[in-house]
């Protein structure tokens with residue numbers, strides 16, 4: 172299950188020292204923002220009109236240049252995996268709004284990566300809210316540990332399927348998501364980890 176995996180990853184990150192606190196980390200992949208001092212809505216440089224914004228006035232978001240790098244890696248790897256052009260992949264991400272926050276969210280129901288339906292107050296690391304809008308939680312000081320890549324896959328499937336982004340992932344109720352998508356997410360996040368993004 173995806174949530175468990177992220178919890179495990181977060182625990183490993185936070186273990187190194189008793190004073191470890193990712194909010195104090197100065198890695199440039201995540202920045203602190205305050206809407207009373209500067210704009211929280213930012214364009215991603217060189218992207219097909221992709222914007223990023225925080226959920227709250229005082230919050231954390233991905234540094235636009237780091238986000239650009241993550242998106243470029245995503246486009247390259249997706250194009251390689253599914254034998255398509257980078258232009259076509261970029262087109263599938265056009266006008267996307269990436270909302271980011273360090274403040275967690277829960278939903279009343281969700282599907283795990285294997286299609287298992289879960290009910291209750293479920294903490295989520297990311298959400299595809301519409302085919303133009305994702306929400307991603309800042310988990311650590313780097314993008315690889317977030318659900319960004321996972322949610323980008325939902326967006327591409329949603330824009331292809333028109334009516335849904337395959338909420339049950341590898342489950343059988345909705346179509347679109349395959350094991351190749353899951354493996355691609357793992358591979359891209361590994362590249363982001365290796366490039367300290």
Ligand SMILES: [Zn+2]
Nearest residue numbers: 321325338340
């Ligand atoms: Zn999902």
